[in-house]
Amino acid sequence: MCRWLAYSGSPVRLDDLLYKPANSLVMQSKHSRLGVETTNGDGFGVGWYGTEPTPGVFHSTEPAWHDRNLRELAAQASSRRVFAHIRATTGTAIQQTNCHPFRHGKWLWMHNGVLGGFPQVKRDLAMAVDPGLYPEIEGSTDSEMFFYLALTFGLEQDPRAAVAEAVGFIEDAGQRRGVEHPVQMTVAATDGETTWAFRYSSERNSRSLFVSSDVAALQAQYPEHELLGKLSDDSRLVVSEPLGDLYGAWQEVPEATCVVVRGGEQEQYPFEPAAPAVAAV
Structure with a gap:
C-alpha cells in the first residue's frame, strides 16, 4: 500500500527525514520492512509549512529513490512540520493528482490503506x-474521497469526531454493497499546529503505526546521534514504520x-467509528 511520516518540532531539513535515517522514507520506497508491498514506487509527495498560512506541496509520479528534484528540494528546504508519503497504488492511476498529501486550505491529509470495494461504493x-467541496477533488483515489468526506463531516472543527463519522459512513456504505471489510487505514491530518493520526480497520488488523519516544531521553541515551542532536524537546514523529533501529x-x-500531537504533548485516545447521521443510500 503506502508508507508515510508526520514530523513536528524544531526546524529540520527535509533530507534529515527523507534520506539520512537508516530506514528513511526513501529507503522504504525500495525496501519497506513492514508494508504489504516491499516496494512503494508509484509516486510520492511532501507537504510542509513555511512562512505562508497555506502549506507547500510537492508531488511527483517518479519513484522517490529516482527523483533528482526531490533530492534538490530536500537538501535546501526546512520546516517545523512535514508530511511525506510514498505511494503503492491499490488500482487507481499513477498521476500527480493521486499523490498524497492532499491539501485543503491550511490542512494536509495522507492515508495508508484502502477503502474496500471502492468502485462499488464510490458514487x-x-x-x-x-457540494461546495466536491469541485476541489482532483484525483481518483479512495484516499482523497475519504479526506473530503472528513471535511464534510467537520474535520476543521473537530478532527476526531469528523474522522469517526466519515469511517462510520464508509463502513455503512460498504456493508450495504456487500463489502466485508470496508476500511483499512492509518491516516494523518494536520492544520499546521496539531497533528491527528489514526490507526483503524474494519477487520481490526490495521497497518502498522509508530510514534517516537521522548527526545530528551533519547538524546541522553544516544549523545552522539547526529539527527537527535538537532531536535528540540518537543519534536515528534508519527510513522508507518520506524526510521531506524535505536532501542x-x-x-x-x-x-x-487516535494519536494527537500538539507541541511537545502527545496523547492517545480510543478510536471507534460513529454511526452516520445520514446513512448511505
Whole structure:
C-alpha cells in the first residue's frame, strides 16, 4: 500500500527525514520492512509549512529513490512540520493528482490503506461530499474521497469526531454493497499546529503505526546521534514504520487508536467509528 511520516518540532531539513535515517522514507520506497508491498514506487509527495498560512506541496509520479528534484528540494528546504508519503497504488492511476498529501486550505491529509470495494461504493461516497467541496477533488483515489468526506463531516472543527463519522459512513456504505471489510487505514491530518493520526480497520488488523519516544531521553541515551542532536524537546514523529533501529526510540500505536500531537504533548485516545447521521443510500 503506502508508507508515510508526520514530523513536528524544531526546524529540520527535509533530507534529515527523507534520506539520512537508516530506514528513511526513501529507503522504504525500495525496501519497506513492514508494508504489504516491499516496494512503494508509484509516486510520492511532501507537504510542509513555511512562512505562508497555506502549506507547500510537492508531488511527483517518479519513484522517490529516482527523483533528482526531490533530492534538490530536500537538501535546501526546512520546516517545523512535514508530511511525506510514498505511494503503492491499490488500482487507481499513477498521476500527480493521486499523490498524497492532499491539501485543503491550511490542512494536509495522507492515508495508508484502502477503502474496500471502492468502485462499488464510490458514487455513494461522492454524493455525501458537501457540494461546495466536491469541485476541489482532483484525483481518483479512495484516499482523497475519504479526506473530503472528513471535511464534510467537520474535520476543521473537530478532527476526531469528523474522522469517526466519515469511517462510520464508509463502513455503512460498504456493508450495504456487500463489502466485508470496508476500511483499512492509518491516516494523518494536520492544520499546521496539531497533528491527528489514526490507526483503524474494519477487520481490526490495521497497518502498522509508530510514534517516537521522548527526545530528551533519547538524546541522553544516544549523545552522539547526529539527527537527535538537532531536535528540540518537543519534536515528534508519527510513522508507518520506524526510521531506524535505536532501542527505545519507537512505540507502536495500539489498534483502534487516535494519536494527537500538539507541541511537545502527545496523547492517545480510543478510536471507534460513529454511526452516520445520514446513512448511505
